[in-house]
Amino acid sequence: MRKRRPTIIDVADRAGVSKSTAARALAGGENILPETRGRVLTAAQAVGYEPNHLAVGMRSGRSGMLGLVIPDIANPFWAEVARGAQDRAAEVGVSLLVFSSDWDPQKEENHLRALRRARVDGAIVNPVSDTLDDLDRFGLPFVLIGSSAERFADVSSVGSNITQAVTLGLDHLVAKGHQAPVLIVGPKSRLARTRFLNAVNRHCIERDVDPAPLLIVDGEYTLEGGREAMLQVLDRPHFGHVCVFAANDMMAIGAMLAVRERGLSCPEDVSILGFDGIPSGAFTFPGLTTIAKPGRDIGARAVESLFDEIEGRPEHGRVYMPCRLIDRGSLADLSREPRQMVG
Amino acid sequence: MRKRRPTIIDVADRAGVSKSTAARALAGGENILPETRGRVLTAAQAVGYEPNHLAVGMRSGRSGMLGLVIPDIANPFWAEVARGAQDRAAEVGVSLLVFSSDWDPQKEENHLRALRRARVDGAIVNPVSDTLDDLDRFGLPFVLIGSSAERFADVSSVGSNITQAVTLGLDHLVAKGHQAPVLIVGPKSRLARTRFLNAVNRHCIERDVDPAPLLIVDGEYTLEGGREAMLQVLDRPHFGHVCVFAANDMMAIGAMLAVRERGLSCPEDVSILGFDGIPSGAFTFPGLTTIAKPGRDIGARAVESLFDEIEGRPEHGRVYMPCRLIDRGSLADLSREPRQMVG
DNA sequence: GCGGAGCATGGGAACGTTACCATGCCACAT
């Protein structure tokens, strides 16, 4: 037989006051005798009172919970995002309901329904569906995250700053003496591919370089996709040091495996630059030099924006979080060596 | 101005019935005219009714939420556990409140308090504190997970089967022609170290081998810890092929880096067997052969046990989930080669 | 000396749901 959990009435009784007074004391409100408050606090401690958030949410309309819908909590990047959101939410005593959608619109819809029913105060969503119907029906404040959020204008969203990231990467390559990197990018269907290539083009034009001759190779956003793309590159006739900029760390690591498979070595024969910043980039040999997306910051900032949204001061714009370079050794330094004239 | 969310009364009014009848129809209960139920369901659909779980939880005493407190959601193993728990919970329409304790008893306590206040129906906890005080005070059904749970007897807990895992690993090593592996284990203070070594001893005795001569090397449970341990092994005078069984994938990967650092190669000169099954074990070259802990299954089984606990049919014992071997190539096959006589 | 301001406290409604009991109706057996 599990015993009943103490309520504010138990506290009030023990302190010899009414439940209104007990509530006032616990809320730290005004108009209460310090001595009375002390009695109530002592009583609450004594009976082991814990406020019932269900009741609070019911009465106040604020459940103190937020929803987080990401593709997969077991994916390192999304786990980082979740962690950032969690930490920021915990600072203000808010709990997070976490769901994984597996890039499946049906699951996404189910999860959003669960969030509506749980009466979360708002939600952070990496949208899978092409439309915002489910989210509109959501009828609650929400903030989108990730690159897929960029399809929707006039909605609050948080993502990484691809333009800045690409600039960072390409400038670093140039500083290390590399020219015209081969670009290993995702499949044509993916929005992220277009945005990555656009950023590269913009950067080249800004630096007065013609982006047209850059070699672009396709592949799935996976280890195997990167490996195949790299094999394709190595099997083309080529000359001198090869430099590769992969749109994703998985592909970059796959490319590194391919290099070794062909009996070449990184970074002596091939330089590889990744993009994501997954921790396991440190597990390869040499460690993967990459541009890290600020997953944790994105999660934290999304919670921040969501609070704004909830408080009724929405920004309705996209926030771009800056990326940073992690230098681990997969890039050769050719800047001291004699330049190879091309063309 | 955000408009009020429809309640069961709105549904009842629109269907022209009382809220009792509406509730019965929605609950799919007995004693209701099929035609009436139809009208109610249509009305619910029309007004976009979503049951308020806060109110349900308040009235029924079941919030439909579970708590999950793990060390770090950004750690691949724990992310897998979370994913497994999530999926199992979602099957029955239960939501998960996820918290990261960072192995910090203070944070653990705060998270448990948050769970109590949210009135979750139960919690799954990887315990950090040495005592169960916080959990006892929890006053709710709970299930422990992970190896740190084994400190506590007479409590429901779920973890991986270390004994079976070690048997699997050592038998596999023998099948590949290896003898007397060097054991790279964690620091003396850790409980997991003892349990790992005990399992090795038991296995040796069972297979009629003297475990005494096995070389045991210490290190932190990190990449660097594994690297240093391996360097130590390689710098000792040794002879022939070296075989290493690391108690953790991170250490195994660190060991692999050390091998390459000394100009040797894996698996030609050194064979390495890991333990954990983190996905990034596939990123090394060669891929890490390892014994995978069933993180997802552990999470799912913990939810299962927690349901039992909640329903009042507690088992109060430890469940050991079987591990499996992932063969990726970091072990040389010496079984066809001439045996090296030792001693 | 008395009215009213100001403060500490108490009483009660409301949030949305479910569980229980009451009501009214029809059909069937006596």
Place this chain on the structure above:
DNA sequence: ATGTGGCATGGTAACGTTCCCATGCTCCGC
């Protein structure tokens, strides 16, 4: 014809909290 049982439905209390208003008291100024 009348009691009885079963079934569809309605009414209402209760879950634990907060918020608003009422009450009673003290203290101050006229």
